Amino acid sequence: MSMQQALNRALAEVMTENPRALILGEDVGQLGGVFRITDGLQKKFGEARVFDTPLAESGILGMSVGLAMAGYHPIPEVQFDGFAYPAVNQIICQVGRMNYRSRGKLPMPITLRVPSFGGIRAPEHHGESLEAMFAHVPGLKVVSPSGPNEAYHLLKYAATRQDPVIFMEPKSRYWQKGPVNTGADAAGYRPTGSRVVREGKHLTLVAWGAMVARCLQVAELAAEDGIEIEVLDLRWLKPIDAEGLAASVAKTRRAVVVHEAPRTSGLGAEVASIISERCFGTLKAPVERVTGFDVPYPSGDLEDEYIPNIDRILYGIQRVLEYRRG
């Protein structure tokens, strides 16, 4: 099934299992969301549990805080990543802090779905990579699925947590299909930590969201030259799975981290730091970053120049492989 279907199915199951779960946002009801992730859910669960709000993101998040205080599990959607900005005050000052401020008496089980990242040639603010901003906020957790199976399991898991989770959906992957294990053997699966999606021994490519698929393509190409690349899907951007990261890099002794967001103070810096702390003794080269640039996310025509492409990732790999200690 597609990632869109997998997310839709996960939401339906969460709503069935938890009568206190609610879906709210702009156009999530009758329309089923502009990406159709909530398609059919209002019909299935009623207008009380799946409802359209006025067009105001701060209102959606502020209202979610109050609903959580009243014992609900809100699953709000902001329509596009760039529209999380008007809600930042509520996300940082309220969603991220209410549990702390109330000494654990008012938990914030809010699962905020954010269609994220670029790759669909959308207008301004319809493609942004906000993971570092969210990951920097105490009290929040951040996760991003790379494919349909991850999307299904991570959303089901995130939407049953007692802490707020920012769920960053790679919108360019919504229509990609893949097997999803919804069987009985998948029940109880806890998708915590990272996941090795391709094993290798020469270098670890660390990525999340839409960049995982691209890194797998890169690994295929590199394999033709005899370079065996391990691809690690980080999945959780907060908390980062430091053990999983270190285990992979301890084996390959080289790492390149790939993300769409601007380079400066991006999450790649955090990943590189964790690797340095844990693997310094065995690293054969400094950790390389292949990222977006320190520019506003560009218009569609320039997206291919901005988002790390196969060539740029291969160059990054080459720099690491050719590194010699001075």
Next chain:
Amino acid sequence: MADVLALDGTGRAELADEELRELYRLMLAVRHLDESAIRWQRQGLIPGYAPQLGQEAAQVGSGYALDMSRDFVFPTYREMGVARTVGVDMVEYMSTHKATWHGGLYDPKASRFAPIQAVVGGSVLHAVGWAHGQTLDGTPAGELGVAITYFGDGASSQGDVHEAMNFAAVMKAPVVFFIQNNGWAISVPTERQVAGGSVAGRAAGYGMPSIQVDGNDVVAVTQATATALAHARAGNGPAVVEAMTYRRGPHSTSDDPGRYRTLEEERTDGGEDPLARMRTRLLADGIADEAFFEEALAAARAEEEQIRAGINALGPRPGTEMFDFVYQEPTQALKAQASAWREESEHV
């Protein structure tokens, strides 16, 4: 003052004599505690405080109208009088001003009083979410719990307040927006803050009823709030109460009102003191005598002394609590930071 739009809920009947005396006792206790808190700040017992001198009638009157078995209060940082009226533990409340814990040490869930909030306008939306939750619970109209959200003329400039009013009106959420228009947002007067001169006046644009009430008349505030609560409780949606009052003191213990208003202006604009007014009324109506006022003063003093002792005895919270309350399920990274802090700070 006039209703901007008539409310169709039924308000509160005449208050009984004992209720009127109770309103005075509460206002006096609040006045005493408020003035003491300023002294405590000067004496170094607490680092800061946001006084509400002059707003006793607005706070006590509105708090008194609530049904705390089902309603929920969303305060800012200047609602000590409301907190006292609805029964929040005052040592735990004042702990936020002692810099013990953001939001205060009281249990907001059990107290039905949300944590003290520094983001002006931020909690107004929370009230709408909580209130909408009451309608989702399937509670019948007439028995709905109502969210009352407090904010001032300054906060009414925030976009979140507009979003909250619009959401509440669209969803018919049982919310009472209680504005204390105290004339000043720190140094900026209402006329440079509120276009049109009235927050209640905006309600019509949202199709909400509103009442602008003399915020220094505790009985009028109680009745206006009760009317608004009845409207919301009956399932008719939100309502606005704007209590016209005056912040007689500084914005906070760090503020110097002499930079933006003269003492003469304070005397003129402040009008009659809400406590003095109520005292005159109780005496005139033969509801209270001098013995009552002496007794009320003694009770307020005793209470203040008890709260002072409680605050004095408050030590800092254990440093582990910095880490304990960030998440329900703490991350490994945070646990590692907590244990490094323990070792490096010799708290092992």
